[in-house]
Amino acid sequence: MCSQSVQTTTLGATNITVPALGIGTWQWGDNLFWSYGKDYGSDQVRSAFEAAVEAGITFFDTAEVYGLGESERLIGKFMRDSDRPIQVATKYFPLPWRFGAQAVADTLTASLERLQLESVPLYQVHAPLDFLMGQRTLMNALADEVEKGRIGAIGISNYSAEQMRKAHSYLAARGIPLAVNQVRYSLLTRQIETNGILDTARELGVTILAYSPLAQGLLTGKYTPESAPKPEGARRLDPRFSPKGLEKIAPLINALKQMGETHQRTPAQVALNWLIAQGNVIPIPGAKNADQARQNAGALGWSLSPEEVAQLDQLSRI
Ligand SMILES: NC(=O)c1ccc[n+]([C@@H]2O[C@H](COP(=O)([O-])OP(=O)(O)OC[C@H]3O[C@@H](n4cnc5c(N)ncnc54)[C@H](OP(=O)(O)O)[C@@H]3O)[C@@H](O)[C@H]2O)c1
Numbered sequence: 001m002c003s004q005s006v007q008t009t010t011l012g013a014t015n016i017t018v019p020a021l022g023i024g025t026w027q028w029g030d031n032l033f034w035s036y037g038k039d040y041g042s043d044q045v046r047s048a049f050e051a052a053v054e055a056g057i058t059f060f061d062t063a064e065v066y067g068l069g070e071s072e073r074l075i076g077k078f079m080r081d082s083d084r085p086i087q088v089a090t091k092y093f094p095l096p097w098r099f100g101a102q103a104v105a106d107t108l109t110a111s112l113e114r115l116q117l118e119s120v121p122l123y124q125v126h127a128p129l130d131f132l133m134g135q136r137t138l139m140n141a142l143a144d145e146v147e148k149g150r151i152g153a154i155g156i157s158n159y160s161a162e163q164m165r166k167a168h169s170y171l172a173a174r175g176i177p178l179a180v181n182q183v184r185y186s187l188l189t190r191q192i193e194t195n196g197i198l199d200t201a202r203e204l205g206v207t208i209l210a211y212s213p214l215a216q217g218l219l220t221g222k223y224t225p226e227s228a229p230k231p232e233g234a235r236r237l238d239p240r241f242s243p244k245g246l247e248k249i250a251p252l253i254n255a256l257k258q259m260g261e262t263h264q265r266t267p268a269q270v271a272l273n274w275l276i277a278q279g280n281v282i283p284i285p286g287a288k289n290a291d292q293a294r295q296n297a298g299a300l301g302w303s304l305s306p307e308e309v310a311q312l313d314q315l316s317r318i
Contacts, residue, residue: 006056007300009282012179013205014153016121018087020276021300022059023052023293024211024286028074029067034288035232036067042074044289049078051290055297058084061182061209061284063091063126064111072114080116088115089122089209091157091182092142099132101141108145124155124182124209128163135163139170146176153179155209161196168204182209185281187219187252187271187316188240202280210275213283214268214296215240221253221267252315259308265298270312272299277309 007020027034028045036045052058062071072090079086090111092104108123123145125138145151156167159181168178181201185192185208192198192208201208214220216235223231225243230236239245256267263270268285275283276299287293304312 005301009207011122011153011155012207013177014179016087016152016179018059018121018282019057019300020282021057021272021296022061022089022209022282022284023048023057023296024284025060025062025071025075026066027286027288028062029070031067033234036070039232040288045074046078047290048287048293049075050082052287052293052297053082053084053086055294057293057297057300059087059089061089061211062115063093063124064107064114065091065093065126069110069114072111076114076116087121088117089124089155090115090120091124091126093126094129094131094133094138096131101137101144103133104138104141105145108150112150119150119152121152122155122179123151123153124157124180125159125167126157128156128159135166136170139167140174143171143174143176153177155180155182157182157209157211159183161200164197164200164204164206168206178204178206180207180209180282182211182284184212185210185275185283186213186215187274187312188215188249190316198278208281210281210283213272213275213285216286218246218249219253219256219268219271221257224253225250252312255312255315259304259312263302263304265302266295268295269299270304272296273302273304274309274312276300277304 008017009020010017029036031037092107142154164181171178183192225246231241235241256270259270260267272283275281285296287296
C-alpha cells in the first residue's frame with residue numbers, strides 16, 4: 001500500500017486526522033498477558049513499527065501501564081529513529097492514590113518523557129474508575145492539558161453509554177469535544193451494538209476505537225480445534241481458545257477465509273474491514289511482528305460488499 005494514499009478519518013469532532021486503522025502496542029514490552037521476551041522481543045516489535053509506518057499506518061495506541069511503561073519507551077525509541085511524523089495515543093490509568101489535577105499532569109509528564117514527546121494527539125482515560133477523584137475533576141484536569149497544548153484531544157476507554165455522556169458534558173462545559181471511547185469491539189464481541197455505546201457515540205460525535213478487533217488472534221483463523229499453534233500467554237486459559245470454543249466459531253472463520261479468497265485478503269484483513277464498514281470505528285489491532293503489522297495495514301484500501309458485510313453480521317450472531 002502506498003503511504004500517501006492511506007485512508008484517514010478524524011477523531012470525533014476534533015480536527016485531528018489519523019489513519020483509519022491504528023496499531024495496538026499492548027504487546028510491546030508486556031509479559032504479564034502476552035509473552036514479550038519469550039517468543040518475540042524488541043527486534044520483532046521494532047520491525048512491526050517500521051512495517052506499519054512503511055504501509056502508511058502512523059497511528060499507534062499505547063498506555064502507561066503496557067509493559068509498565070516499556071511500550072511507551074519502545075515507541076519513543078522507534079520514533080526517534082524514524083523520519084516520518086507519528087501520532088501516538090496513550091492512556092492515563094486512574095489509580096486510587098491519584099486524586100487531583102496535579103496527579104494527571106505528573107502522569108502525563110511521565111508518559112511524554114518515556115515517549116520523548118512534548119505532546120500527544122490523543123490522551124485517554126483507561127477505565128471509568130472513581131476513587132477520590134471524580135470524573136468532573138478528571139475531565140477538567142484533562143481539559144487544562146488541552147489548553148496547555150500537551151494533549152490534542154481527550155478520549156476515554158471502557159466507559160458505558162451513560163459514563164460517556166457525563167464525560168462528554170463535563171468537557172462540553174469547557175468547549176472541548178470528547179474525541180473517542182476505546183472499547184472492545186470485533187465480529188466476536190458485539191455488545192456495544194446493543195448496550196447503547198455505539199448509538200450514543202454516534203449521537204455525540206465520539207469515535208469508537210475498537211480494541212481486540214481480532215478477538216486476540218481468534219479472527220485470524222490461525223487457531224483451529226485440531227491443529228497447532230496454541231496461543232501463547234494468558235489466552236491458554238481463555239475458553240474461547242479451547243477446542244470447543246474454536247469449533248463454535250468455525251463457520252465464521254470459514255466465511256472470513258472464503259471472502260478473503262475472493263478479495264485476495266487474509267481472514268484478519270476481512271475481519272478488520274468489517275469493523276471499518278460499521279462507520280465511525282477505528283480498529284487498533286495489536287501486532288507482534290512486521291508480518292502482522294503489514295497484514296493488518298492491508299485491511300485498508302478496499303471494501304467488502306454490503307452483502308458480505310451483512311453475511312458476516314448474520315454469521316457472527318452466535
Ligand atoms: N483500552 C483497553 O482497555 C484495551 C484492552 C485491550 C487492548 N487494548 C488495545 O487494543 C490493541 C489490540 O487489542 P488486543 O491486542 O487485545 O487484541 P487483537 O488486536 O484482537 O489481537 C492481537 C493479537 O492477535 C495476533 N495477531 C495480530 N495480527 C495478526 C495477524 N495479522 N496474523 C496473525 N495473528 C495476528 C497476535 O497474537 P499471536 O500472534 O500471539 O496470536 C496479536 O498479539 C492492544 O494492543 C491495545 O493497544 C486496549
